[in-house]
Amino acid sequence: MEFKISKELIEQIENLIHENQSHELEQLLHDVHFADIAEIMNELEEDNAIYIFNLLDSEKTAEILLELDEEVREKILRNLSAKEIAEELDELDTDDAADIIAELPQSKKAEVISELEDVEHAKDIVDLLRYDENTAGGIMAKELVKVNENWNVLTCVKEMRQQAENVTRVHSIYVVDDEDRLKGRLSLKDLLTTSTKTPISQVYIKKVDYVKVDTKDVEVARIMQKYDLEAIPVVDELGRLVGRVTIDDIIDVIKDEADKDYQLAAGISQDVEADDSVLELTKARLPWLVLALLGGFVSVHVLGLFEPAMEGHRNLFFFTPLIAAMAGNVGVQSSAIVVQGLANNSLTGSLWNRLLKEFSLSLLNGSLLSLILILGSHFLLGFELMIGITVSIALLTVIIFASLIGTFIPIILDKYGVDPALATGPFITTSNDILGILIYFTIAKAILGF
Template identity: 45%
Template sequence: MNEKDIELIEEMIEHGDEVGARNAFSGLHPADIAELFQSLDIKEAEWAFNLIDDKEKKADVLMELDEEDRKKLLENMDPEQIGHFIDLLDTDDAVDLIQELDEEDREEVILNIEDMEQAGDIVDLLQYDEDTAGGLMGTELIKVNENLSMPDCLKEMRHQAEDLDDIYNVYVVDDDGRLKGVLPLKKMITHPSVSRIKHVMETDPVSVKADMPIEDVAIDFEKYDLVAMPVVDSIGRLVGQITVDDVMDEVREQSERDFQLASGISSDIDADDSVWAQTKARLPWLLIGIIGGLVNSVILGGFESQLAAVTALAFFIPLIGGTGGNVGVQASAIVVQGLANGRLELKEFWNQIWRGLRVAIINAVVISAVVLAYTMLTEPGDYALCFAVSASLFCVVIFATVFGTLVPLTLEKLKVNPALATGPFIQITNDVVGLLIYVGMAVWMLNIFPH
């Protein structure tokens, strides 16, 4: 949908053209309608939403909306209306919607779901942590018994497919519901009269446990190039499936959260959130940064006499702080990325520290040598300054690299989001420690080479 189409429909809504808006919505994809709603105020959005005739499209539009916009629409609906929409959604989407409701509203909405089987599935799924495979999966799938013949299998598939929008895989289970294999559609064509499904199914399919973290599920999807993956319980029974679109949505949301955390934003916010919401999210780390700055001023206050004696020492303070911050963020970003894509595991804790230390030594030698050469040229004969700056940089690079490697690994071990280590925490710490190193090194050098 281009900008002209959007402007045209917005004009229809602005002028209350029900017929024109209704006809326009009938030919639009739910995602396009949701995009259009972002530019409307709540009253206009409610009015336009009620003009969508197709109930299933209406439910899809609801799920395509941003969480905040969806919440505004749901606030003005009674539990019975919400229950009707949930009847039209896949179970994974239905669970996501219910989890966004207030605790007191959830039970009432579930009671208004007409399809009791759907309601039962939703109640079961709500038991899972939303950050696990169980919290992401849906129960809509096709499963057949391994002892069925191909003709019987096809009959069973037709029966189950009536309630499904998409078919990704046909899962094969035993009499106890345990996942035994996957039946490719090609096998149905090439083996139309096979005696038993179990003779042609693909055994040992890639699956995940219901309690597996979503990050690990995403890694498996990428590793095996899957579009859908079965989910099993602790004893191997098939309980649902996860599709690639659900994984991509979750990965995008996780990436946004990590980026905001790395930028010093303490909660999930959008550009159109209220001033108060954005302030609450941004202020904590700004205050911590202020504290770090005040600590630096105290350190410099204790260094006042040395700065007065050698004013050139002050010129290199930004260099020390900036280098430490950059090196620390680089080191932590590499570790966070490795943890996120599964290429780095916690069992490699000390190996990664040792690898980071070797990189740090090489970088520190090069950086300190370049700065030593520069200061020797610009401040000839001032050995205290030259060696203080270059030696401080050497130590700061070593510290920042090891600290930037150690912190995300430690946070991961403590089950805290390691993306925190790529943000202000690393920069502030390296600023303070770097300045302490510089002050200590300068005092030492001034004692060795009196000015």
């Protein structure tokens, strides 16, 4: 079942398109999964991708649209009329349809919505567009199976059959009252093993996990993972059942969150991908580099303050990049562990205990590294012992400070509601660079005197 797109397959498809052999192409693609066709289209040139898109029926193309890379999807959509786009969206679940509409240019949005055939479907999509994309409302779908608590099992089964047609995976049947307020849930099993005349109110489970429309998506992800749920109902301010979040939406949330933390740690400030344009990539990367450069100015200034050392102890200046690099590395390590602990909710104990632990850790690491430094600088690099000892004492101090700062800053940021991942990457390396150099020369001055 391994499907790998080969160069040969791409070439074969390009040839078939070139020779306009649409029938052969159709046959070739007939048994290919829509996710694989999307992958093929991502690799093709725009005209060829459009050729394939026009060849297939809208049940398949709608799913393909969802799987395409954003740029390719944009190109395909640009070539479709509002009516054609609406036809694709009619095939999709409300949440996926809403996501695609959200990507359209403002002018086209209303036009596409007005062309949607199924009025209920259209209403649901418009409803979804109201919610912030990073909330339960923004990731939920309107498709779900619900029954009224006043019905009996027979009515339920009949109603359910109808509803289930629009729902890919049922997961749970939700029970609501006359006001549409969420009251509980039912399992398919329970329904099948109960007499058909029993009122639902006697069968359903009153304990049901739910989230509100404005619950943050990462919180929804946390809850669903913790309680091992494959779907969770979403209620509005009045407790009315308005939608459902399923586990596949949550996987995207988890991946996006991990990607974001990783990018922040690497000094990239927006959600970019390797295939974005040079301009977009610059916008995501330049701000952090400017920040780092300004930090660099400070380090130049600090070094300038210690110019007198140039007279008798110029060797000291050879060690500044080493000290700065170690400060940066230690700081990033410490902050990364804290950031990950915060993200996984696995950080227990008080701030003081954590700082104490980090202190002992850095004392241990720092002592070993300082020992290596004394030996290395003397025997490997040939500096006099006094230089090695001075630099080592500075290194140990710098490592302790850097690791405490790396631990402290993300915890404090998190306490004040700022994303702690901001503290990793260029921010922590730059500030630790400066602090490291300052500590280094201050200690050297105290020991050697200049």
